[in-house]
Amino acid sequence: MTGLRERQKADRSRRILEAASRLFRDHGYGAIRIDDIAQAADVSAGTLYNYFANKGDLLLAIVSMEVEEVLESGKSVVAHPPSDVAESLGTLIGTYYDHSLYYLSKEMWRTAMAISIEAPGTPFSARYTALDGKLARQVCDLIREMQRRGYARIGIDADAVGQVVFNNLNQMFIEYVKQDDMPLSDLLRATARQNAILAEMLRPV
Amino acid sequence: MTGLRERQKADRSRRILEAASRLFRDHGYGAIRIDDIAQAADVSAGTLYNYFANKGDLLLAIVSMEVEEVLESGKSVVAHPPSDVAESLGTLIGTYYDHSLYYLSKEMWRTAMAISIEAPGTPFSARYTALDGKLARQVCDLIREMQRRGYARIGIDADAVGQVVFNNLNQMFIEYVKQDDMPLSDLLRATARQNAILAEMLRPV
DNA sequence: AAAAAGAATTGAGTTCGTTCATTTTTGAAG
């Protein structure tokens, strides 16, 4: 089970991820070469390709870990939502956005999202896409939970609304990371305005 | 005005665009090398870079022409919208989606959208982003026009709703081009379901 | 314990996008 080979493999994978994470964040994804990561992780460039399909896949592995955390912290919002619909959505979305730039730069996000569109087939790209799907479902879950508690009008297609809310926050996040000088406050204000309309519609009669 | 130099420049640009457009479509963006395009257009690789910032910028020039057409054909929908909100949105969005794969492959769209996120600064990337903004505004215009004609409830933030509708259709389109085997009918069905909710909200009292 | 099998690492080589010093072409001035 924990033979030498297994341990070495796990260790190398960890070293590569740590080195890449630090280097990407400090110097930018584009500025870092595979050789830089390999050297920092004490492996050869060729070895790195035994662990990750390509440079982008390595980035998506890092970003996926971040999204896992976001998903986790979203759970508590769904479990104990504020009774106001607008506030609920704002809290969940705020949780998503707040986490987003803690470990990852805007450039890393841009590249990650670009890769997940352009090369959706690599292992970690698929994982990232799956996580995105889970986030979307979490928004749907929140709306259903609001309906269950009587905080939101029932008889409205929760999955469709949730999907729309998620697609919107995702697209707004893309606009946000596309502009290096756009502050988070602008993003929050814009999405609050958009969600206000959907929240109004969901408000119980 | 129409000196030899000007004419040659325009001609070379056109030849490059035509060659690239055909080759990308027939063999895929990734499979085509700059040299292939240069040869087909009867220029050197270096010359190509006098006309386009890089390979991706060339693709975005091609995609932008397509979006211009989409925008143009959207105008007539906004000018003469059906009186039902859901039908209006469906018609406009159907126009967008229908055009989308006439000249461009899914791979071209994937790559184009990826580049517009990752490298928003190049000339044609900026142009593509601007066109995207115009499309979003066109959706807002449609909703405002519906309100003006009494086909949609007034007193609702048309710009916010329009932005949400557009962000949603954009994100759904991304999902669509990410999966090579997803038929257009699936995309239309999904967005129709989502827009039904927003249309219901906009329905005049 | 030696040998065989096979898993993993290695780094030189390939490919392709991009750059840039040089050459060629164009249009203007004398």
Next chain:
DNA sequence: CTTCAAAAATGAACGAACTCAATTCTTTTT
């Protein structure tokens, strides 16, 4: 018609991601 300057084209050279045949390291078998 020549000369000159600016604009544009060229292709060899460069850099970085990625590949793969050869090698080294683990594990299993006898």
